[in-house]
Amino acid sequence: MDINRENALELFNEWIDSESLIKHCLAVEGAMRGCAEEFGGDPEVWGACGLLHDIDFQKYPDSEHLEHGPKILEEAGYPEEFIDAVKGHGDFTNTPRETKMAKCLYAVDQLASFIIAVGLVRPTKLEGMKYKSVKKKIKDKAFARAVDRDEMKKGADELGIEFKDLVMIVVNSLQKREKELNEMGQSLF
């Protein structure tokens, strides 16, 4: 199948209409598009992977998350490598993250949402955001406490890059995506 944003969005809309989950998936999509440029992937495919990674999460939010997603994607015609990347973003599935796409998805899933949370408390949102602002919030244990700091850092380790560099790749990707989304009448916020 030809993987692109248009058909990914069609499937996405069949399964997800929760506003918070839409925002999360748009952020991960944006981060994955940026990672594709950085690591030599196809932005349409990697973006679709980000958009669809939580496809079953609204209907099956708890212990069944990622039990149904792979089947939904398989029936829609997505290839094994794509589905393995989606499975791999949940440590509990014990799916090895073998491709750069899988490693990136794991690395940006929580980080993208964390950066959006940092943006929410800044008057200029993502604009001019430096690593320093993110680092300060990571140290603040009360801030976005649901986000596992170790997991975000593990993602950078698996990619073999400095955490600081990963943060800035995601910040830059989200800045760019926010501009593009604004033109489509949407926002990450």
Ligand SMILES: [Fe+2]
């Ligand atoms: Fe996610």
